[in-house]
Amino acid sequence: MIYKEPMSENEDPHVKYETHLWVEKYGDYLYRFALMRLKDPQVAEDTVQETFLAALKNLHQFDGRVDVKYWLRGILRNKSVDHVRKSVRRKELQDEQVQEVVGQLLFKTSGIPTTRPKDWAFDPDAAFAQEEFWEAFKGCLDALPEQTRLAFQLKMVDEIPTEEICKELDISDNYLWVTLHRARAQLKTCLESKWSAA
Amino acid sequence: MFLTCKQVSNHLSKEDYAKLSPFRKFTLKLHVLICPVCGKYNQQVMKFQDMARTFRKQEEDFLEDDRPESPHLNEDSKKRMAELIEQDKAS
Ligand SMILES: [Zn+2]
Numbered sequence: 001m002i003y004k005e006p007m008s009e010n011e012d013p014h015v016k017y018e019t020h021l022w023v024e025k026y027g028d029y030l031y032r033f034a035l036m037r038l039k040d041p042q043v044a045e046d047t048v049q050e051t052f053l054a055a056l057k058n059l060h061q062f063d064g065r066v067d068v069k070y071w072l073r074g075i076l077r078n079k080s081v082d083h084v085r086k087s088v089r090r091k092e093l094q095d096e097q098v099q100e101v102v103g104q105l106l107f108k109t110s111g112i113p114t115t116r117p118k119d120w121a122f123d124p125d126a127a128f129a130q131e132e133f134w135e136a137f138k139g140c141l142d143a144l145p146e147q148t149r150l151a152f153q154l155k156m157v158d159e160i161p162t163e164e165i166c167k168e169l170d171i172s173d174n175y176l177w178v179t180l181h182r183a184r185a186q187l188k189t190c191l192e193s194k195w196s197a198a
Numbered sequence: 199m200f201l202t203c204k205q206v207s208n209h210l211s212k213e214d215y216a217k218l219s220p221f222r223k224f225t226l227k228l229h230v231l232i233c234p235v236c237g238k239y240n241q242q243v244m245k246f247q248d249m250a251r252t253f254r255k256q257e258e259d260f261l262e263d264d265r266p267e268s269p270h271l272n273e274d275s276k277k278r279m280a281e282l283i284e285q286d287k288a289s
Pocket of ligand 1: 202203229234236
C-alpha cells in the first residue's frame, strides 16, 4: 500500500485529487458500473453525475487511502442502492412467501433442505472459460427483478456483509436469504435455456 | 475435520464460502460431494458462489474495457459534468 502524507491545512483537495480530470479519467468507468447495476442509460448517467457531486461535497473526508476511482465507485454503489430502494416501493416478495421458503428449506434448524433439487450437470470450470457463457450469465442477471438482482450483486459479486445489505435495503436477513435463493433458482432456469451446456 | 450438515449449511447460507480458508473449503467440498442428505442442494449453492466470484473479475474487465464499441458517456454529458465540478471548485 502506498502511504500518502495527510493533507496539510492549506492544500486544496481539488488540486490534490485532480478533480478537473475526474470526468475524463473515471467518467466512462463509472458509467459502465452504473449500467451494470441500473441498466437504464439515462438513470445510469444521472447517477454518475450525482456521484461526482456527492464526492465533491465529501472531498474533505476522503483520506486518500484507496484510489479515487474506487472511492467514487463506492459512492456510486450506494447511490444505486438508494435508487433501487426508492423505485421498488413494495418489496418484491411478500412476508408469507419468505416464511414459506424458509419453511421448505429448514436451513436454520437442521441444515437439511426438505426439497431435493434435480441434478445440475453444469460444470463451472468448463463454462467459465467461455465468453458466451458470461454473456448468457449477464443476460440472465439483467432479467432478474431489480431488487433481486441488486441483492445478488451486493452479496455475491461485491461481497458486502449481510448486515450492511439488510440495513441498506431495509429488509430482514431471512428476506435477503430467500431473495438470494430465488435469484439462484431464476438464474439456473435462465442459464439452462440460454446456454445449452448448462 | 468433519463438519455436520448444519455447519455446512451455516457457512453456505451466509454466502461466505468463497472467503473460507483452503482447508475449510476442502472439508466443505468433501462433505457436499459425499453427503446424500444436503449434498445436491449445497453443490448448487457452491456453484453459484464460484460463479459470482468469477463474474466479479468479468465485471471488472467490462468496466475497464475502453474500446469504442463499449458503452461511453456522450461528450455533451461529460462537458456538463466537468462544468459542474468546475463550478463547485469556484464556490
Ligand atoms: Zn450433509
